[in-house]
């Protein structure tokens with residue numbers, strides 16, 4: 001049995017067409033079902049539904065053989081047992097620095113003021129600022145980062161921006177791009193060795209589905 005870990009978050013809508021294109025169909029509507037294990041049209045293949053940030057953990061620890069996870073999640077995950085054979089080109093957005101319109105980011109940098117940065121992307125954020133030689137105070141959050149500058153808790157945030165509507169609705173403006181985000185297929189390295197005859201064709205099907 002091959003297990004694929006998916007999450008019902010941001011990228012779910014774009015994931016199903018790729019699975020279908022690869023010939024994988026759920027036996028029930030995953031949007032409606034509350035089941036965490038979903039059977040498919042193939043008796044050798046099942047899907048599990050986990051939190052987005054848990055997808056790499058399930059794949060690394062063998063709870064799933066494959067998974068679909070955003071680059072944002074993978075960059076935060078410190079595991080070593082993951083093979084990333086394919087960028088699926090879905091869930092595309094940008095990781096951005098944003099702040100209130102009144103905050104003078106360039107001036108703070110110029111004056112070497114220690115920025116207070118609220119984010120759930122701690123690793124990516126630390127890496128970005130350390131590469132630029134900018135020292136920061138990192139405030140770790142788990143969501144709704146937009147609130148931090150509004151209540152005066154941080155100077156800036158590092159968050160994902162897709163349509164820009166969330167920033168706009170909270171009177172924040174994008175300042176600088178930290179990086180481009182998309183979702184990747186990830187594979188447990190040991191599973192790939194043991195079940196190569198099942199997993200390799202699956203990777204190929206995903207690759208064909210993406211390049212269509």
Ligand code: PRP
Pocket residue numbers: 009010143144159160161162163164165166167
């Ligand atoms: C992301 C991100 C923003 C929002 C941006 O949240 O954290 O809040 O999407 O999208 P927009 O630019 O189209 O408005 P997500 O929905 O992934 O949930 P999260 O709060 O759990 O991160």
